[in-house]
Amino acid sequence: xxxxxxxxxVIDYNVKVRVxxxxxxVDLANVKMSMNPFDEISVEAAIRMKEAGVASEVVVVSxxxxxxxxxxxTALAMGADRGIMIEAPEATEIEPLAVAKILKAVVDExxxxxxxxxxQAIDNDMNATGQMLAALLGWGQAxxxxxxxxxxxxxxxxxxVDGGLQKIEVALPAIVTTDLRLNEPRYASxxxxxxxxxxxxxEKTAADYGVDTxxxxxxxxxxxxxxxxxxxKVGSVGELVEKLKERALV
Amino acid sequence: xxxxxxxxxxxxxxxxxxxxKSASAASALGPVTALxxxxxxxxxxxxxxxxxDKVLHCADDSVANGLAxxxxxxxxxxxxxxxxxxxxxxxxxxNVLPRVAALLDAMVITDVTKVLDANTFKRPIYxxxxxxxxxxxxxxxxxxIRTAAFEAAATGNAAPVETVTxxxxxALSAHLEDMVVKSDRPELSSxxxxxxxxxxxxxxxDFALISGLxxxxxxxxxxxxxxxxxxxxxxxxxxxxxGKVVAPxxxxxxxxxxxxxxxxxxxxxxxxxxxxKDEDAPIFQVADYGLVADLFDAVPELTGTL
Ligand SMILES: Cc1cc2nc3c(=O)[nH]c(=O)nc-3n(C[C@H](O)[C@H](O)[C@H](O)COP(=O)(O)OP(=O)(O)OC[C@H]3O[C@@H](n4cnc5c(N)ncnc54)[C@H](O)[C@@H]3O)c2cc1C
Ligand SMILES: Nc1ncnc2c1ncn2[C@@H]1O[C@H](COP(=O)(O)O)[C@@H](O)[C@H]1O
Numbered sequence: 332x333x334x335x336x337x338x339x340x341v342i343d344y345n346v347k348v349r350v351x352x353x354x355x356x357v358d359l360a361n362v363k364m365s366m367n368p369f370d371e372i373s374v375e376a377a378i379r380m381k382e383a384g385v386a387s388e389v390v391v392v393s394x395x396x397x398x399x400x401x402x403x404x405t406a407l408a409m410g411a412d413r414g415i416m417i418e419a420p421e422a423t424e425i426e427p428l429a430v431a432k433i434l435k436a437v438v439d440e441x442x443x444x445x446x447x448x449x450x451q452a453i454d455n456d457m458n459a460t461g462q463m464l465a466a467l468l469g470w471g472q473a474x475x476x477x478x479x480x481x482x483x484x485x486x487x488x489x490x491x492v493d494g495g496l497q498k499i500e501v502a503l504p505a506i507v508t509t510d511l512r513l514n515e516p517r518y519a520s521x522x523x524x525x526x527x528x529x530x531x532x533x534e535k536t537a538a539d540y541g542v543d544t545x546x547x548x549x550x551x552x553x554x555x556x557x558x559x560x561x562x563x564k565v566g567s568v569g570e571l572v573e574k575l576k577e578r579a580l581v
Numbered sequence: 582x583x584x585x586x587x588x589x590x591x592x593x594x595x596x597x598x599x600x601x602k603s604a605s606a607a608s609a610l611g612p613v614t615a616l617x618x619x620x621x622x623x624x625x626x627x628x629x630x631x632x633x634d635k636v637l638h639c640a641d642d643s644v645a646n647g648l649a650x651x652x653x654x655x656x657x658x659x660x661x662x663x664x665x666x667x668x669x670x671x672x673x674x675x676n677v678l679p680r681v682a683a684l685l686d687a688m689v690i691t692d693v694t695k696v697l698d699a700n701t702f703k704r705p706i707y708x709x710x711x712x713x714x715x716x717x718x719x720x721x722x723x724x725x726i727r728t729a730a731f732e733a734a735a736t737g738n739a740a741p742v743e744t745v746t747x748x749x750x751x752a753l754s755a756h757l758e759d760m761v762v763k764s765d766r767p768e769l770s771s772x773x774x775x776x777x778x779x780x781x782x783x784x785x786x787d788f789a790l791i792s793g794l795x796x797x798x799x800x801x802x803x804x805x806x807x808x809x810x811x812x813x814x815x816x817x818x819x820x821x822x823x824g825k826v827v828a829p830x831x832x833x834x835x836x837x838x839x840x841x842x843x844x845x846x847x848x849x850x851x852x853x854x855x856x857x858k859d860e861d862a863p864i865f866q867v868a869d870y871g872l873v874a875d876l877f878d879a880v881p882e883l884t885g886t887l
Contacts, residue, residue, distance in 0.1 A: 347841055348707045357711050427679065428688045451823060455706050459689050462649065462679035471753030472649050474676045477816065487757070491816045492647075493672045494591055495761040499648065501754040511806060511823065512816060547688035548715040551701065556712050559848065562869035564860075568882040571854065574870050580774075580831045580852060581798065581887055 332481070332503075334377040334386045335443040336411065337434055338370040338393050340402040340422045341454040350555045357553060359423070366402045369449025371409070371516035372509040376479060377447055378410040379514065385481050386445075388412050392437055394430055394537070395422030408519030408527035419537040419544050423454045429537075429544045431463035436540035438468060443504065445486065450475050450508040461508035471501035477512040582611035582699060585660055587652075587668035587677070588627045588636075590619035592761060595626040598771035599669040601733035603726040607667045608632030608734065609696050615740075616659060618644040618652065628740040636742040643747055646756035647673045653680040655747040660685075663721060664699070670725035670826075671770075678725050687719035692826075694730035708822040708845035728770060729828035729849060762815060766792075769801040769818060774831045777803035777820055777847070780811060781836020781857065781876055788813040790880045791835060797887045803827065803847075805837045821846035836876050839864025856880065 342348060343363040351358050366374075380386035391406040392415040393399040399422055403414040417433055419425055438446065448461040465472035473479075473488035477496065480487045481503070490497045491510045501507075519527070537544050565571045575581040584607045589596035595617065607613045614635045617624040624638035637659060643651045656677070660666060666681055668674035670692045682689035694712070695703035701716045702724065769775065776798060778791035788808070795802045804814035806821060820827055822845035832850035837843060839855070839862055847853070848867050855868035858875050865871040872879055 342707070344842070348710045350711045357707060426688050428683060428686075431683060453708065453822065456708070456822065457679075457689070457691050458675050459679035459682070459691060462676065463683035463689070465649070466653065466680040466683035469751075471751075472676075472680065473754065474649070475672060489760075491672065492759075492761075493817060495759070495815060495817050497646070497759050497761075498757040499646075499754050500757055505753075510816075512810065547719055548690065548717055550713055551716050552714040553706075554712045554714075556705070556709055556848075559853075559867050560869075562853070562865075562867075562871060564865070564871045564873060568872065568874075568879055568886060571870055571872050572883070572886050575831070575852075575854070578852065 332386050332445065333388045333390065333441065333443040334380060335438065335441060335446045336370070336373045336377050336389060336391045336406065337446070337448050337460070338374065338391050338402050338406050339367040339452050340364055340393065340395050340399045341367045341452055344368055344453055350553055354553055364398070366405050367449050367452050369451060369509050372511070372513050373447040373449055374406045374409050374411060375514045375516040376509060380481065390415065390441060390443065392417065392434070394419050394425060394433055396420065400532070403532060404527050405519060407530045408524040409517060410523070413530055414532035415535060416532050417535045417537060425544050426546050426548065427457050427459035427463055428547060429542060430460050431467055432542045433537055433540050434464050435467040436542065445503060446506045448506065448508050450510055461506050465506040471505045473499055473501045473505065474508040475510040476507050477510050479507055479513065582664040583662065584610050584613045584665040584667055585656065585663045586613050586615045586633070587656065587674065588615045588617045589669050589671055589673065590617060590623050593620055595619070595623040597626060598733055598768070599671055599728050600627060601630050601736070602728040602731040603667060603669040604630050604632045605734040606693065606696055606726045606731050607665070610665045610699055616656065624742050628742050629736045629738050631735040631738045633738060633740045636740050637745045638742050639745050639747065641747050643750040647676065648754050648756060649677045649680050650751040650753045651747060652677045653684060654749065654751055656681050657684055658748060659745060660721065666721060666723045668725055670727050674725045678723055682723035685721050685723065687721050687723050688717065689723045689725070690715060690717060691725045692727045693724050694727050708841050709848065710841065727826055729826050766795060767799065767801045769803055770825055770827060772801035773829050774798045774800035775803045775827055775829045776800045776833045776835065777805065777837060778808050778813065778835050779805035779837030780807035782808060782813055785813045790876070794833070794880055794884045797884050805843050834864050835880060837864055838862050839867065
């Protein structure tokens with residue numbers, strides 16, 4: 332079974348972004364970029380399936396400007412077999428709908444039985460691409476997975492839902508999106524980073540797939556969120572209770 | 582203009598708070614038809630929410646568990662002539678809305694915090710460190726509503742209820758079981774007071790300190806990702822960028838450092854209290870009242886005093 336994993340290059344999760352002074356967007360100049368953390372979890376899940384003999388090949392795909400190649404190489408160093416680099420506008424600028432359309436074309440070509448995407452990209456916080464891809468393919472979807480098992484042409488998935496957990500079964504081929512508790516991704520070792528440089532990566536463009544990446548949503552403004560007024564430190568539990576009583580909170 | 586609102590049903594009952602808050606966002610956009618998938622009582626409750634003009638009730642088993650393929654087929658079946666499709670940005674809303682949007686060739690707009698006009702919406706990006714205003718040109722706008730940013734619509738309405746059924750369920754997935762813990766505490770997303778514990782609490786056993794304080798305050802219990810990952814608290818209690826977003830009157834953070842991903846889920850709370858033994862913990866930068874103390878001393882004392 333072939334598994335396809337889309338990986339996105341995003342701002343590193345440790346960076347606190349700032350809005351540009353002119354309100355035209357966020358400042359990404361000289362900011363550390365990494366693979367979207369949920370995508371690391373997806374890559375890990377796919378590699379474990381290969382190690383367990385469930386998957387035969389793990390193909391990773393990234394859509395964005397040329398720098399997304401780094402993200403692909405990271406996935407290859409973790410253990411993915413080959414990559415597809417699809418040149419398009421910078422990853423943060425392409426909307427999930429366009430990404431899903433490109434991924435659909437990749438799926439049509441590659442015919443994987445399973446696509447494992449992240450539940451959410453931590454830049455746009457959209458949480459949409461996996462569900463959109465499932466819709467375009469007419470496939471079943473299992474989002475927010477914290478456990479995943481493949482058996483008898485089906486995926487059994489435990490999902491993180493509002494009140495706890497839900498277990499569902501999806502017929503393959505299907506889309507799974509990963510949540511934080513699915514696994515702990517490995518680090519790529521130095522020898523594997525070296526080996527990854529020789530793994531094959533096909534280079535394409537969004538236009539090769541005939542997909543228009545023009546955004547549907549026009550960004551009218553980008554602002555800083557409202558700040559909070561500075562608070563105070565209290566010296567004791569007694570003082571804390573007094574303050575809360577003054578504001579009728581306890 | 583007209584709106585189809587997907588009501589939130591949880592544990593066999595209408596989630597009134599999430600639905601009423603989404604209804605107040607939706608009613609700014611036009612007459613609202615609410616779709617309720619669940620028992621008849623849930624539909625009746627939804628019919629009582631102000632701003633809902635009509636309720637469509639679907640009691641089919643195929644949509645009872647929120648399976649995205651079936652539910653989106655039903656929404657599409659009912660969406661003829663609709664200009665907006667709206668749902669609360671709960672996990673169930675987030676599961677189904679992007680699927681609906683893609684089927685309509687529309688770009689979904691998730692986590693809307695403000696409706697400016699029929700086409701223009703505000704939403705947070707980068708863990709809430711920036712707020713974007715976006716304008717949609719799609720024929721049908723598909724939006725999920727960040728409920729913490731809206732007031733709940735009033736109740737006391739009596740909208741008519743009509744029964745609908747899904748004509749053709751894709752049946753690509755099947756529901757096996759729910760593993761849902763019933764709690765007598767208030768629900769996290771709608772509670773007036775939330776007490777959250779982090780890694781500093783140290784163990785699942787000691788997390789009883791957090792629930793003890795919560796019970797004293799009539800509060801919901803929340804947790805940081807580290808507390809959930811360590812098994813101190815259930816996954817559905819995670820507050821943050823990739824968990825639940827809350828904005829209670831009072832949020833008490835205990836043994837939580839205040840990572841940006843956590844702040845994203847609670848920094849719009851009216852009053853924030855932080856208890857942490859590290860005086861430099863970033864949580865103190867957003868706290869109205871910070872107490873630098875060992876939680877194993879401070880929390881029992883606080884629970885005892887209240
Ligand atoms: C993709 C991604 C998504 C994420 N999503 C979320 C999310 O939704 N929500 C979330 O919370 N996090 C999220 N995180 C994790 C986040 O980055 C932090 O790792 C996490 O919030 C830290 O949890 P914590 O504050 O409990 O633990 P720590 O950062 O380890 O802090 C523990 C705190 O407890 C204090 N402490 C220890 N002992 C005591 C004591 N005895 N008395 C008093 N204080 C004590 C310490 O001083 C410290 O400040 C996410 C991370 C990633 C990469
Ligand atoms: N430009 C991209 N390239 C590759 N994968 C992407 C891209 N954008 C989104 N994805 C995938 O879709 C998931 C969810 O992203 P989003 O819907 O933007 O929150 C990510 O975790 C990735 O798996």
